[in-house]
Amino acid sequence: MTESPVSDDRTPATVAQLEEEGDIAADYIEGLLDIADIEGDLELDVRQGRAYVSVESDDATLRVLSDPDTVQALQELTRLAVQSKTGRFSRVILDVGGSRDARQVELTALVDRAIARLDEGASQASLPSMSSYERKLVHDIVADRGLVSESYGEGADRHTVIRRA
Template structure:
């Protein structure tokens, strides 16, 4: 059982604890943006790319006007797959493992809202008398977001399970 804290920034124990520099993260963002830009060109999709560095990660966001066809790529599974491909592109260019986060058409914001609602329902179960509440399996980034939401609500969360079955369990303090 692993409890994550804001200090670990979602890095599981045993992971490489060496944090990349801001310039390395900017290079990751540039490599990922180049890859995504080429993909958009090939697919004839419109989008503006923004790169940001925060919380020890590179964030690449693709946005467009409301009448754009970018929504074709903004489904959660598609964003996750493209994020993994962008991470591979970064690794190919830099030789370093990347933890970059890709957002397409506000997909991360939408998922954040879903996670907040999921945590609120779990906390309600605990307040109604349950000893704990387990959430469904999710990615390490989503578990990190959940840990932050749970901590903000004054509860405790831990990650349990392995691989695709890794999930978050919430308990009262």
């Protein structure tokens, strides 16, 4: 299931709009890092129809910000900051200190455990609620394993169910 970025009129965001989102997000994150007196290098990218902002640093303090729940909260604040400047819904992705790669590993292990339940005879395996970005990653992992996944529920209760094709 591929989700594409949309502006308020539900047309896909252009590369220029995504680059603008990345610039606004980077400025916002840089301001937060300055307030917290944390050194960090920011890298911007546009891929898979989303703006990505990565923060890397040798500063040990950055590790505090790389906790998945903290990154998710910072990402939501950053999205709101971008939306207030552009007037468009933003799906900017924030990575702090490799937190996204670490979460990818965790999600892969979660999917593998769910597949093990299917191998033991379960007809389907439900995963816990997670963000739309994490659900997209799960859908990709599941598809790579040759299985089927669908999202169910609304808002904070939205979760993924895995089953055999």
